[in-house]
Amino acid sequence: MTAAALTLDQVSHSVAEAGIEKITLAPLSRTFAPGKFHVVGGPSGSGKTTLLSVLALTVRASRGMVLWGQENLTRMKQPAQANWRRQNLGLVFQTSRLVGVMNPLEHVRMAAAIRGRPEAEQEGIDALHALGMGDRLGQLPAQLSGGEKQRVAIVQALCARPAVLLADEPTAALDQTNAALVAHTLRTFARQNNAVVICVSHDRVVMDAADELLMLTKA
Ligand SMILES: Nc1ncnc2c1ncn2[C@@H]1O[C@H](COP(=O)(O)OP(=O)(O)O)[C@@H](O)[C@H]1O
Ligand SMILES: [Mg+2]
Secondary structure, X not given: OOOOOEEEEEEEEEEEEOXXXXXXXXXXXXXEOOOOEEEEEOOOOOOHHHHHXXXXXXXXXXXXXXXXXXXXXXXXXXXXXXXXXXXXXXXXXXXXXXXXXXXXXXXXXXXXXXXXXXHHHHHHHHHHHHOOOOOOOOOOHHHOOHHHHHHHHHHHHHHOOOOEEEEEOOOOOOOHHHHHHHXXXXXXXXXXXXXXXXXXXXXXXXXXXXXXXXXXXXX
């Protein structure tokens, strides 16, 4: 894993709606330094999910560029972008999809196997315990609550040790105590691995845990 900063240089995004340009992300320049827990807030519709999609290279910025260290990701060809994603990116969504026939233990085992990091299995188990999931390791997703599934998805993403972790409202289904635990876990992960962690959240406890806070406003 290589540590680098993720930079937005005058990035904006807009869509054409009935021939009229609708701004979905107002122009933004920002450097997300490695080793820090970055939290992005702002009202619904201010472009938080669009921002994460641009950073994940799944949505192309209408203007500006995304840099990884000195490397211009925006200008890369599609296969090189896919390669960058595979090597560096971890994603956690608001509602995470788990494999229906696999329990949390098997999810971390799979994540460790895919990455060729057998030691990640124990790390994942420890993280599940730390997030209050110690007694849920053998339950299938159908028997887990939304908040429990979210925590499995977070731990699974961390097992890959991504250089960049993007999380879209990962604590939406959690109470304040568990949201604070997740925030602490993400911040510790950033610091220990010198990773860029960017988390969209409305949660007070998550914002309070931020090293850097970015508030988006509606265009
Ligand atoms: N593909 C799209 N086509 C049209 N409008 C979109 C599209 N994606 C997002 N938007 C609009 O862009 C704005 C920002 O959306 P989003 O990034 O989802 O905001 P947030 O995550 O902060 O709630 C919203 O007004 C939304 O309706
Ligand atoms: Mg959103």
